[in-house]
Amino acid sequence: MAKLYITESELHDIIREAIGNAVARKQERMLAEQVESVVREQLNELFDQSQIGIVNDRPAAEQVPAPVGNDMDERKKHHKKFNKKKPGNLDSKKKDASFADKAGTKRAVVLRWLKKGTINNAEIMRKLWRPKTKKEEDSLRSLFYKKRDGDINPDSGAQYAFSGQDINRMYGLKSDL
Numbered sequence: 001m002a003k004l005y006i007t008e009s010e011l012h013d014i015i016r017e018a019i020g021n022a023v024a025r026k027q028e029r030m031l032a033e034q035v036e037s038v039v040r041e042q043l044n045e046l047f048d049q050s051q052i053g054i055v056n057d058r059p060a061a062e063q064v065p066a067p068v069g070n071d072m073d074e075r076k077k078h079h080k081k082f083n084k085k086k087p088g089n090l091d092s093k094k095k096d097a098s099f100a101d102k103a104g105t106k107r108a109v110v111l112r113w114l115k116k117g118t119i120n121n122a123e124i125m126r127k128l129w130r131p132k133t134k135k136e137e138d139s140l141r142s143l144f145y146k147k148r149d150g151d152i153n154p155d156s157g158a159q160y161a162f163s164g165q166d167i168n169r170m171y172g173l174k175s176d177l
Helices: 008-048 072-082 092-103 105-116 121-129 134-149 164-176
Strands: none
Touching (some): 008 164
């Protein structure tokens, strides 16, 4: 087989092009991951605020009716039929857990952390919103607890919830404390 000869400048051009392509692919992947993260966070926020819900997308023929009397065994058989483990795939519980880990863990982790009672929530509120007066601090502390507990606003009927930005900032504060 004959050797192929290229000049040093051609070699540099090939290397530059390969590096450029690799960088472009990496940037595309990073951008896609960032977009996916933002979309998941927004969907979780809407789901937490009860603005969206989950709809059963199975065709009516595949849906399992609620068990009546001793129909539980039939339902279990039917459930197994549609939820068989495929070789090489995770089972549905692991898939659900991994999706939850990626999708909403920041919000869930922060809310569990705040409700646990091992940290001073008022201190977190002060670091998060930096109130200027005592009256403002009292008002913001009340709002903070309502958002933490997911209380319902009596005027609008909407649920109090932290914004994605607040969750991200508290997640950052979590590692500092």
